Amino acid sequence: xxxxxxxxxxxxxxxxxxxxxxxxxxxxxxxxxxxxxxxxxxxxxxxxxxxxxxxxxxxxxxxxxxxxxxxxxxxxxxxxxxxxxxxxxxxxxxxxxxxxxxxxxxxxxxxxxxxxxxxxxxxxxxxxxxxxxxxxxxxxxxxxxxxxxxxxxxxxxxxxxxxxxxxxxxxxxxxxxxxxxxxxxxxxxxxxxxxxxxxxxxxxxxxxxxxxxxxxxxxxxxxxxxxxxxxxxxxxxxxxxxxxxxxxxxxxxxxxxxxxxxxxxxxxxxxxxxxxxxxxxxxxxxxxxxxxxxxxxxxxxxxxxxxxxxxxxxxxxxxxxxxxxxxxxxxxxxxxxxxxxxxxxxxxxxxxxxxxxxxxxxxxxxxxxxxxxxxxxxxxxxxxxxxxxxxxxxxxxx
Ligand SMILES: *[C@@H]1O[C@H](CO)[C@@H](O)[C@H](O)[C@H]1NC(C)=O
Ligand SMILES: *[C@@H]1O[C@H](CO)[C@@H](O)[C@H](O)[C@H]1NC(C)=O
Ligand SMILES: [Mn+2]
Numbered sequence: 001x002x003x004x005x006x007x008x009x010x011x012x013x014x015x016x017x018x019x020x021x022x023x024x025x026x027x028x029x030x031x032x033x034x035x036x037x038x039x040x041x042x043x044x045x046x047x048x049x050x051x052x053x054x055x056x057x058x059x060x061x062x063x064x065x066x067x068x069x070x071x072x073x074x075x076x077x078x079x080x081x082x083x084x085x086x087x088x089x090x091x092x093x094x095x096x097x098x099x100x101x102x103x104x105x106x107x108x109x110x111x112x113x114x115x116x117x118x119x120x121x122x123x124x125x126x127x128x129x130x131x132x133x134x135x136x137x138x139x140x141x142x143x144x145x146x147x148x149x150x151x152x153x154x155x156x157x158x159x160x161x162x163x164x165x166x167x168x169x170x171x172x173x174x175x176x177x178x179x180x181x182x183x184x185x186x187x188x189x190x191x192x193x194x195x196x197x198x199x200x201x202x203x204x205x206x207x208x209x210x211x212x213x214x215x216x217x218x219x220x221x222x223x224x225x226x227x228x229x230x231x232x233x234x235x236x237x238x239x240x241x242x243x244x245x246x247x248x249x250x251x252x253x254x255x256x257x258x259x260x261x262x263x264x265x266x267x268x269x270x271x272x273x274x275x276x277x278x279x280x281x282x283x284x285x286x287x288x289x290x291x292x293x294x295x296x297x298x299x300x301x302x303x304x305x306x307x308x309x310x311x312x313x314x315x316x317x318x319x320x321x322x323x324x325x326x327x328x329x330x331x332x333x334x335x336x337x338x339x340x341x342x343x344x345x346x347x348x349x350x351x352x353x354x355x356x357x358x359x360x361x362x363x364x365x366x367x368x369x370x371x372x373x374x375x376x377x378x379x380x381x382x383x384x385x386x387x388x389x390x391x392x393x394x395x396x397x398x
Contacts, residue, residue, distance in 0.1 A: 052106065056099075056102045056103055056106060057079075057102060057131035058079040058101070058102050058105050058131045058191070058377070058380075059105045059106075059108040059109050059113070059123070059131075059377070059381075060105075060106065060108075060109055061079065061123075061129055061130055061131045062130050062131065063130070063131050063132075063133060064078075064130045064131070064132055064133075065132075065133060066078060066080075066130070066132035066133070066155075066156055067132065067133070067135065067136075067152055067155060067156075071155075073130075074128070074159060074160060074161065074162040074186070075128045075129065075130045075132075075159075075161075075162050075186055076127035076128045076129065076161050076162045076163050076186050076187065077127055077128075077129045077130075077186065077187045077188075077189065077384065077387060077388075078129075078130055078131070078132045078156055078186060078187075078188050078189070079129075079130070079131045079132065079188075079189050079191060079380075080132045080133070080134070080135065080152070080153070080156060080188050080189070080190050080191065081097075081098025081099075081102075081133065081134030081135065081190070081191045081193075082098070082134070082135050082137060082149050082152070082153075082190050082191065082192055082193035082197045082201075082357075083095040083096070083097065083098050083099075083134050083135075083137055083193060084137045084139075084145050084146075084149065084192070084193045084194060084196065084197055085097075085139075085193065085194045085329075085362070086139060086142050086145070086194075087142060087194050087195070087196030087239065087240040087241045087244075088194045088240075088241055088329045088330075089229075089230060089240065089241065089242060089329070089330065090329055090330045091328070091329045091330070091362055091365060092329070092362070093327075093329070093362030093363065093364045093365065094192055094193055094194045094328075094329060094359065094360055094361060094362045095137075095139065095193070096362065096363045096364065097191055097192050097193055097358075097359070097360070097361035097362065097363065097376075098134050098191040098192075098193070099363070100327075100361055100363030100366070100370075100372075100373040100376075101191045101358065101361055101373050101376045101377055101380070102131075102191070102377075103363075103370065103373055104370050104372075104373025104374040104375075104376055104377040105373075105377035105380070105381075108377055108378070108381055109123060112124075113381075115381065115382070115385040117346055118346055118349060118382075118385045118386070118389065120385050120388050120389050121388075122381070122384040122385045122387070122388035125388040125389075126163065127162075127163060127387075127388055128162040128163065129384070132156060135148055135149055135152030135153070136148060136152075137149060137193075142196075142236050142239065143236055146196070146197075146199065146200045146239070147200070149193075149197050149200040149201065150200035150201075150203050150204050153188060153190065153200065153201055153204040154204040154207060156186065156188055157185055157186070157188060157204055157205070157207070157208055157355070158183075158185070158207070158208065159186060160183065160184060160185075160186075161184045161185060161186040162186070164184070165177065165184055165391050165392070165393040166391060166393075168393070168395045171395055173395040173396065174395075174396075175391055175393025175394065175395065176393055176394055176395070176396060177392065177393060178209075178310050178352055178354075178392055178393060178394050179208045179209050179310075179354075179392075180208065180209055180210040181207075181208055183208070184392070184393075185208050185354070185392070187353070187354060187355050187356075187387055187392070188355045188356075189355070189356050189357065189358075189380060189383065189384065190355070190356070190357035190358075190359075191357070191358060191361075191376075192357055192358060192359030192360060192361065193357075193359050194241045194329060194359060194360055195218075195222055195241040195242075195244060195314075195316055195359045195360055196239065196240055196241045196244050197244075197357070197359060198222075198244050198245070198248070198314050198357065198359070199239065199244040199247055199248055201312075201355070201357060202214075202248045202253040202254070202312065203251070203253060205253070205312055205354065205355060206251075206252075206253045208354075209310050209354055211252055211253060211254060211255045211256075212253065212254065212255055212310060212311065212312045212354065213254075213255045213258040213259050213305075213306050213307075213309045213310065213311045213312070214245075214254055214255075214259040214260075214282075214311065214312050214313075214314060215259070215260055215262070215302055215306060215311055215312070215313045215314070215348070216245070216259070216260070216261045216262070216282070216314045216316075217261075217262045217263050217314070217315045217316060217319035217341065217344075218261060218262075218263060218264065218314075218315075218316035218318060218319050219263055219264065219265045219266050219287065219316070219318045219319060219330075219332035219335055220242065220264070220266045220316070220318070220330065220332070221242075221245070221261065221264065221266065221273060221274075221277050221282075221284075222241070222242055222243070222244060222245045222316075223243075223245040223246050223249065223276060223277045223280040223282060224242045224243050224246060224269075224273065224276070225243070225246055225276060226238035226239075226240075226243050226246065228269050228273070228276075229242035229243050230242070231243055241329065241360070245280055245282075246276075246280060249279075249280035249281055254280070254281050254282075255281065255309065256281035257281055257283075258305055258306055258307065258309055259281050259282045259283070259305070259306075260282060260283040260284070260285065260301070260302055260305040260306065261277075261282050261283070261284045261285065262285040262298060262302065262319065262344065263285070263287045263319035263320075263335060263336055263341075264284050264285065264286050264287060265286060265287040265288065265332055265334050265335065266332055283301070283305050285298055285301055285302070287319075287334055287335050287336060288334065290336060290340060295340055295343045295344050295347065296347075298344055298347075299344055299347030299348070302344075302347070302348065303347075303348075303351070306351060308352070309352070310352045310354045310392075311351055311352060311353055311354065312353070312354055312355055312356070313348070313353050313355075313356035313357075313383065314356070314357050314359065315341075315356070315357065315358045315359070315379060315383075316328075316358075316359055316360045317358060317359070317360050317361045317372060317375065317376055317379075318330060318331055318332060318335070318360055319335060319336060319341060320335055320336055320337070320338055320341055320375055320379075321333065321334065321335035321336060321337060322335070323337075324337055324338045324371060324372075324375055325338065325361075325371060325372040325375045325376070326365055326366065326367065326371065326372060327361060327362050327363055327364070327365040327366035327367075327371075327372035327373070328360045328361065328362055328365070328372065329360045329362055330360070338375045338378065338379070341379060342378065342379060342382050345379065345382040345383060345386065346382055346385070346386065348386050349386050349389055349390070350386075350389070350390055351386070351390065352390060352392055353383070353386060353387055353390070354392060356380075356383050356387075358376050358379060358380055361373060361376045
């Protein structure tokens with residue numbers, strides 16, 4: 001009897017507080033709008049249920065069906081899934097990467113999304129940022145799938161950007177596109193997928209920017225010759241997640257000498273792998289260099305290598321130590337912490353990153369705490385923040 005009296009009193013007290021009207025309806029699908037609205041708006045209008053309810057997009061951004069019914073929609077930055085994993089050598093499962101990364105990103109905008117160290121809110125910077133969903137990718141035919149990924153990426157890349165480039169913040173002069181075709185392209189952040197997807201992605205990038213400098217975070221080189229990396233059986237087997245950079249280099253998609261790997265720590269078939277890597281056009285930063293030169297030294301090396309050139313950024317989640325990101329195709333111990341990689345990424349502030357990806361997230365091997373998908377989402381938050389701070393433009397050279 002005592003208990004039920006207490007319950008009645010308590011409920012009488014609670015009901016009026018909980019009875020905000022908007023709690024009574026199911027949240028509409030177009031709840032998240034552009035310009036982006038924080039889920040906790042910071043006044044009395046708190047909706048504690050919304051962060052874990054609803055359909056999941058990256059950072060709860062608006063879903064635009066960019067490849068089908070919304071073909072005419074324009075944007076400045078698009079998240080785009082490429083669920084492909086039939087180029088893996090060890091653990092498959094990265095086809096679930098896009099869905100997993102989106103799930104890991106749900107809390108990104110909980111408090112609004114302001115990036116304290118970079119002093120920017122990439123969701124409120126004036127750029128239109130959307131989630132374009134996934135490219136349809138067949139799991140039955142690698143050659144066809146690789147073509148689908150190239151076509152899907154190209155379709156988005158060759159749409160004009162939503163926002164004009166504006167003027168240079170220092171000189172006030174109008175900014176001009178840095179692309180080779182003279183157009184102001186949007187930026188695409190691709191959610192892999194195993195690393196093979198970077199071959200079609202670089203083919204697409206080439207169509208707008210020509211040969212591109214690449215910043216590549218990975219424990220592996222991925223420039224291996226097919227004869228060294230399991231490519232013997234067939235022409236198709238020769239294109240996989242350890243050889244795509246070899247092919248990209250052969251096709252002239254990578255700018256020779258101004259590209260760099262970071263976090264390398266794999267064993268090799270022998271020293272000749274490094275000679276082959278040099279020939280593919282890359283400099284290297286070993287994972288262990290963080291013990292001697294620190295994150296500052298690593299950032300300095302990257303910036304010196306890339307300079308002011310347009311750059312493509314490819315992040316293999318296995319660059320992070322498996323202690324922090326276990327759910328990946330070919331894990332290697334002795335890597336960087338999530339904190340260290342995020343610091344290094346913030347150090348790329350000011351670089352002209354034309355597009356980026358994160359790959360090799362295979363959620364089936366994750367912990368119940370979603371360590372890997374959360375790490376992937378947070379890493380992309382840094383990338384998006386850097387993009388938001390630096391327009392893809394240059395002032396006219398006199
Ligand atoms: C850029 O500068 C031009 C003058 O060169 C000015 O007319 C225009 O309003 C400026 N645009 C922005 C976005 O500030
Ligand atoms: C890149 O430059 C190096 C050094 O000049 C050269 O050995 C290598 O063949 C070049 N690679 C490509 C793919 O052009
Ligand atoms: Mn890789």
